[in-house]
Amino acid sequence: MAANHPEKLSTTLADANLQLAIYAGTGRLIDHRKNAIAGDLLPDYEDLRTHANLLKKHTIDNLDYYLEQVEQNVAAHGGKVVFCNDGTEVADFILNLAKQRGAKLIVKSKSMTTEELDLNERLEHHDLEAVETDLGEYIIQLAGVKPYHIVAPALHMTRYDVADIFTDKLGIEREVVPEKQTMIARAVLRQKFLAADIGITGANFVVADSGAVVVVENEGNARLTSSAPKIHIAVAGIEKLIPRAQDLSVFLKLLGRSATGQALTSYTSFLSGPRRQGEVDGPEEFYLILVDNGRTKLLADPDRRQSLYCIRCGACLNHCPVYRKIGGHSYPWVYSGPIGAVITPQFHGVGKDPWLPFASSLCGACAEVCPVKIDIPKLLLDLRADVTAHKKEQGESKMERFAFQVFAWVMRHPRVYALGGRVAAAFGPKGGEWLSSAPWFLNVAPVRGWLSQRDLPPPAAKSFRQIWRER
Amino acid sequence: MSPQETSRNAMLSRIRTALGRREGQLPPPLPEIYLRPSRPNLSTFFACIERLNGKTFKAGSPAEALAYVAALVKGKSAVASNSTVLRDCGIAALEEVTCAGADKTVLRALCAESDIGISSADFGLADTGTLVMLSSHQEPRMISLLPPLHIAIIPENRIIGNLDELLTLLPAPVEQTSSMVLITGPSRTGDIEQILVRGVHGPGELHVVVI
Numbered sequence: 131m132a133a134n135h136p137e138k139l140s141t142t143l144a145d146a147n148l149q150l151a152i153y154a155g156t157g158r159l160i161d162h163r164k165n166a167i168a169g170d171l172l173p174d175y176e177d178l179r180t181h182a183n184l185l186k187k188h189t190i191d192n193l194d195y196y197l198e199q200v201e202q203n204v205a206a207h208g209g210k211v212v213f214c215n216d217g218t219e220v221a222d223f224i225l226n227l228a229k230q231r232g233a234k235l236i237v238k239s240k241s242m243t244t245e246e247l248d249l250n251e252r253l254e255h256h257d258l259e260a261v262e263t264d265l266g267e268y269i270i271q272l273a274g275v276k277p278y279h280i281v282a283p284a285l286h287m288t289r290y291d292v293a294d295i296f297t298d299k300l301g302i303e304r305e306v307v308p309e310k311q312t313m314i315a316r317a318v319l320r321q322k323f324l325a326a327d328i329g330i331t332g333a334n335f336v337v338a339d340s341g342a343v344v345v346v347e348n349e350g351n352a353r354l355t356s357s358a359p360k361i362h363i364a365v366a367g368i369e370k371l372i373p374r375a376q377d378l379s380v381f382l383k384l385l386g387r388s389a390t391g392q393a394l395t396s397y398t399s400f401l402s403g404p405r406r407q408g409e410v411d412g413p414e415e416f417y418l419i420l421v422d423n424g425r426t427k428l429l430a431d432p433d434r435r436q437s438l439y440c441i442r443c444g445a446c447l448n449h450c451p452v453y454r455k456i457g458g459h460s461y462p463w464v465y466s467g468p469i470g471a472v473i474t475p476q477f478h479g480v481g482k483d484p485w486l487p488f489a490s491s492l493c494g495a496c497a498e499v500c501p502v503k504i505d506i507p508k509l510l511l512d513l514r515a516d517v518t519a520h521k522k523e524q525g526e527s528k529m530e531r532f533a534f535q536v537f538a539w540v541m542r543h544p545r546v547y548a549l550g551g552r553v554a555a556a557f558g559p560k561g562g563e564w565l566s567s568a569p570w571f572l573n574v575a576p577v578r579g580w581l582s583q584r585d586l587p588p589p590a591a592k593s594f595r596q597i598w599r600e601r
Numbered sequence: 602m603s604p605q606e607t608s609r610n611a612m613l614s615r616i617r618t619a620l621g622r623r624e625g626q627l628p629p630p631l632p633e634i635y636l637r638p639s640r641p642n643l644s645t646f647f648a649c650i651e652r653l654n655g656k657t658f659k660a661g662s663p664a665e666a667l668a669y670v671a672a673l674v675k676g677k678s679a680v681a682s683n684s685t686v687l688r689d690c691g692i693a694a695l696e697e698v699t700c701a702g703a704d705k706t707v708l709r710a711l712c713a714e715s716d717i718g719i720s721s722a723d724f725g726l727a728d729t730g731t732l733v734m735l736s737s738h739q740e741p742r743m744i745s746l747l748p749p750l751h752i753a754i755i756p757e758n759r760i761i762g763n764l765d766e767l768l769t770l771l772p773a774p775v776e777q778t779s780s781m782v783l784i785t786g787p788s789r790t791g792d793i794e795q796i797l798v799r800g801v802h803g804p805g806e807l808h809v810v811v812i
Contacts, residue, residue, distance in 0.1 A: 151794075155794075155795060158795055174637065177635075178635070181632065181635045184632040185631075185632055188628065188629075188631060188632060191620060191628075192620070192622070192628035192629075193616050193620065194613050194616045194617050194620065194622055194624075195622075195626070195627070195628050196628075197613065197616070198613070203775075207775060207779065212605060213605070213608050213609035213612050213613075214608060215608050215611070215612060219608060223605070263802070264792070265790045265792040265793070265801055266790075266792035266793075269792065269793075282791075282792065282795070283792070284792055284793070287793070287794075288794060289793055289794055289796075292793055308793040308794060308796045308798055309796075309798050311793060312790060312793065312798040312801050313800075315801070316800070316801055316802060319802065320713075320802075323802075324709070324713060339773075340773060340774070340775040341775065342774075342775055348788070348789050348790060348791075349788055349789070349790050349801045349802045349803065350746060350788040350801065350802035350803025350804075351801075351802045353742070353746050353782060353802075353803065354746065354802055354803075356780075357742045357743070357746070357780070358709070358743075368612075368616075373631055374631070374634070375768065375772060375773060375774060375775070376634045376636060376768045376769075376772055377634070377635075378764075378768065379635070379636055379764045379765050379768055380635050382764060383764070390791075392785075393728075393729045393785070394729045394731055394764070394783060394785040395785065396653075396784065396785055396786050396787065396788055396789055396803070397782060397783065397784060397785075397788075397803065398782070398783040398785075399780065399781075399782050399783075400774055400775075400780070400781040400782070400783075401779065401780055402774075402775040402779055402780075403779050404779065405736070405779050405780075406778065406779050408737070408738040409736050409737060409738060409741070409778070409779060409780075410701065410703060410705060410708055410738060410741035410742075411705045411708060411709065411736075411741045411742050411743050412736060412742055412779055412780055422612050422615075426612065426615045426616055426619055429616060429619035429620055430619040
C-alpha cells in the first residue's frame with residue numbers, strides 16, 4: 131500500500147484541524163440520514179432500495195434501448211441528444227456551439243460528471259469563462275482544487291479558509307461570517323446568471339420515456355443555470371438513465387434522505403427541452419450530452435455492471451472509516467470514498483492506482499447504507515484479485531507471493547506449523563510486549579512493509595494445541 | 602456521417618456487444634411501477650413548510666388572501682403572475698404589484714429588481730410541504746426564483762398527498778410543460794461548515810397561502 135500512495139494521505143492524517151472537519155462534517159451527514167429514515171418516517175425504506183436496485187439493473191442491462199428512447203423523446207420536444215466518448219468530444223461540442231452563437235460566459239451548476247471530464251479547464255483554455263455557481267463548487271473553483279466530497283465539495287474548508295479565498299480572489303475585505311460570505315457569493319453570481327450565454331447543469335436522472343433531465347439541489351443555482359441563459363446544456367453519464375417518469379418517486383425518496391437527510395431537497399427540477407410555445411421564459415435551445423468516458427468498459431461483466439447503479443448520494447463516503455480518516459483528496463480521482471475505490475480502477479485500469487481497492491477495511495458499512503444496494507465490498511474484493519493478477523502478469527511482488535506460498539505450505543503441514551509456534555514462543559519477546567518492528571533477521575521487504583502499519587501480538591506462552599493436549 | 606454520428610453509433614455498438622444485445626432488441630418487461638399515494642392533510646402540509654422556516658396562512662376567502670399579501674408587499678415592489686387564482690384574489694389591483702407580461706426580457710428585469718414574487722402553484726404535496734410549479738404562459742419560471750421573497754397562493758383542493766400521488770395524477774409532466782419544479786422550503790445552503798444559510802440563490806423567504 132505504501133508504494134504510489136499519494137503524499138496527501140500523510141498530510142491529511144497529520145492535520146488535526148482537517149481531521150476534525152472531516153469527522154464532524156461526515157458525522158453530521160450520518161446523523162441527518164439516520165434521522166430521516168428512522169422509525170415510521172419511511173416504513174418502506176427497504177422495499178424502496180430493492181426496487182431502486184431492480185430498476186437500475188433493468189436499465190443498465192438494456193442500456194442501448196433506453197439511450198435510443200431518450201434520444202427520440204428529447205428530439206420530440208425540440209432538444210438534441212449528443213453522444214460523446216470523452217471529455218475532448220464534450221469540450222469540442224460546447225466550444226463549437228459557443229463559437230456559432232458568439233457565447234462568452236458560461237454558468238455551471240454542480241456536476242460530478244463535468245468535474246470528471248475537467249470541463250472547466252478545457253473551456254477556459256479557449257477563452258470561455260465558465261463559472262461554478264453552487265456555493266461549495268464556487269469556493270473550490272476559486273481555490274483551484276477538486277471537490278472533497280460528492281455532495282459537499284468544500285467539506286474540508288473552514289469559514290476562515292473561505293475568508294482567505296474570497297479576499298484573495300474577489301479583492302474584498304476579510305469576512306468570516308458564513309451568512310455574509312454566502313450573500314457576497316450571491317451578489318457576484320447573480321450578475322453572472324443574468325449575463326450568461328450558456329448554462330451547463332448535470333443531471334441526477336435522465337428519464338427515458340419523457341426525454342427529460344431531473345436536477346436535484348438546495349440553492350436554486352441549478353434552476354437559474356437551466357432557465358436564465360438562452361442555451362441549456364445538461365451533461366450526464368450514460369448510466370444516469372431511468373425508464374419512466376413514474377419511477378422517479380422511488381429514487382427521489384432515497385436520494386435526498388441518503389445524501390443530506392432531506393425528504394426532498396429545496397428544488398427538484400424536471401426539465402424537458404427548450405421553452406414551449408406560449409411559455410414566457412426558459413431556454414431557447416436544449417442539449418443533452420450523454421458521456422461514456424470509460425463507462426462502457428464496466429458493462430461486459432454482469433456482476434460489475436452494478437458499479438454503474440450509483441446515484442451519487444455520498445452516503446458510502448460518510449460511513450466509511452477509511453474516507454473519514456484520509457479525506458477526499460487522498461483518492462486519485464474526483465470520485466472518492468468506497469464508490470470511488472470501486473469505479474476508479476475500472477475506468478482507469480487496476481495498474482494505475484493498485485492500492486485503491488485495498489483502501490477499505492471491508493467492514494460493509496458502505497453496502498449497508500447504499501440506497502441502490504451496490505455490493506461495494508464484493509466489488510472491492512474482485513478488484514483486489516484483479517490487482518494481484520495484474521502484478522503477477524507484470525512480474526511484480528515476487529517476494530510477497532513467495533511469502534504467501536511459504537505460508538500456504540506451512541499451513542498444509544501441521545508438524546512444521548507446531549514447530550514454528552514453539553520456536554516463536556522460545557525466541558519471541560517476553561512479557562507480553564507487542565511487536566512493532568521487525569527483528570534484524572526478519573527485516574526484509576514483505577515483513578518490514580507488513581509491520582510498518584501493524585503491530586504483531588506477542589506469541590502466547592502456551593499454544594492452543596499444548597493446552598488441548600494437557601486437558 | 603458526421604463525427605457526432607460516428608461517436609453515437611460506436612458507443613451504442615460497444616454497449617450492445619458488452620451486454621450481448623442486438624440492435625432493436627426489446628427489453629424484458631419492466632419492474633412494476635412502485636407508487637404509494639397518501640391522503641392529503643393540510644396540517645401536515647403547513648407543519649412541513651414551517652419546519653423548513655417557511656410561513657403559512659390559511660385564508661378563508663380570496664379577500665383574506667389579498668389582505669395577507671397586501672400586508673407583505675406594503676412599501677415594497679412585487680411582481681405577480683397572471684394565473685387565475687391570483688386574478689380571483691385581485692392581487693393585480695395592489696399598487697405595489699406589477700403583473701408579468703409576455704416579454705421574456707422585460708419580465709426577467711422586473712423579477713431581478715422586485716423584492717417579492719407572487720405566484721400560484723399547481724399542486725401542494727402535503728407529506729413534504731412541497732409546491733409543484735408547472736411553467737406555462739400564466740406562470741413563468743422566474744417569479745418564484747429571482748426575488749428574495751416568494752409568495753405562493755394555492756386553492757385547498759390542490760393539496761394532494763405526496764409525490765406518488767402527483768405522479769399518479771400526472772404520469773407524464775412533459776406533455777404539459779418544459780419545466781416542472783418541486784419547491785420544498787426556501788433556498789438554502791450548508792456549503793460553509795454545514796452552517797445553514799437561507800436565500801443563497803433563490804428566495805430565502807417563502808410564504809404559502811392556502812385558500
